Amino acid sequence: MADYWTKERIVEHISTLKDTNTHEKLGQFFDDWAPHYDKAMESMKYVGPSIASICLQKYVKSKDARIFDVASGTGLAGEYLANSGYTNIDAIDGSASSIEVARKKNVYKNLYVQWIGGDNKMDVENDSYDALIIVGAFAFNHLKSDVFPDLIRVTKPGGYIVNNLRARWLKLEASYADGKLEADMEKHEKEGKWKLVERHVKEEEDSDQNVVTFIHQVC
Numbered sequence: 520m521a522d523y524w525t526k527e528r529i530v531e532h533i534s535t536l537k538d539t540n541t542h543e544k545l546g547q548f549f550d551d552w553a554p555h556y557d558k559a560m561e562s563m564k565y566v567g568p569s570i571a572s573i574c575l576q577k578y579v580k581s582k583d584a585r586i587f588d589v590a591s592g593t594g595l596a597g598e599y600l601a602n603s604g605y606t607n608i609d610a611i612d613g614s615a616s617s618i619e620v621a622r623k624k625n626v627y628k629n630l631y632v633q634w635i636g637g638d639n640k641m642d643v644e645n646d647s648y649d650a651l652i653i654v655g656a657f658a659f660n661h662l663k664s665d666v667f668p669d670l671i672r673v674t675k676p677g678g679y680i681v682n683n684l685r686a687r688w689l690k691l692e693a694s695y696a697d698g699k700l701e702a703d704m705e706k707h708e709k710e711g712k713w714k715l716v717e718r719h720v721k722e723e724e725d726s727d728q729n730v731v732t733f734i735h736q737v738c
């Protein structure tokens with residue numbers, strides 16, 4: 520099965536995400552893929568989790584810091600963080616099968632299965648975390664900017680939100696396109712909720728494949 524997930528098949532598979540326009544369909548997509556996801560990402564040379572983990576380490580020095588891996592999937596970012604010495608990491612994702620794969624990695628303390636965004640507030644106290652890490656969770660039919668207030672709510676004042684995605688999604692997903700996602704980020708900055716401390720870009724030959732990491736500090 521590992522050989523099945525060639526780069527071409529993965530690109531084709533990911534393109535079907537445009538049809539997963541309900542949580543039920545998106546959950547089915549990731550539940551079915553969960554047993555194969557890590558191998559597929561390895562063959563794709565997926566760099567999002569390692570880049571986000573390196574960015575987080577620049578700002579979050581304490582290895583005991585409470586970190587929340589939001590839309591964790593199978594836990595690739597959690598593994599990177601644990602390998603870098605972080606010991607206090609929780610995870611949340613809407614795909615129950617992905618969370619079960621993540622649980623087996625033994626890098627998370629608490630794991631939650633929940634679809635988030637809009638009125639679906641995370642079942643987490645205000646000001647709980649020193650940092651949030653969000654990797655590859657802004658794409659077709661994934662998280663929308665309506666999740667920002669809840670991300671800010673669960674992060675401690677002074678804490679960091681590290682969020683990365685492929686630049687291509689900033690054009691392809693209609694609700695982010697034409698600068699809308701970044702304009703929504705700026706709106707929260709103007710309201711004094713968070714401030715952008717870094718916009719890190721890992722450049723690729725094809726600029727649509729660049730990985731853009733937004734690092735916000737909560738006010």
Ligand SMILES: C[S@@+](CC[C@H](N)C(=O)[O-])C[C@H]1O[C@@H](n2cnc3c(N)ncnc32)[C@H](O)[C@@H]1O
Nearest residue numbers: 549590591592612613614634635654655661662
């Ligand atoms: C491309 S995967 C990335 C997973 C992981 N962060 C990684 O980098 O490997 C996107 C994940 O976001 C989750 N997701 C998307 N929208 C979500 C939502 N509204 N609420 C909770 N999870 C969501 C999916 O279930 C999926 O596991």
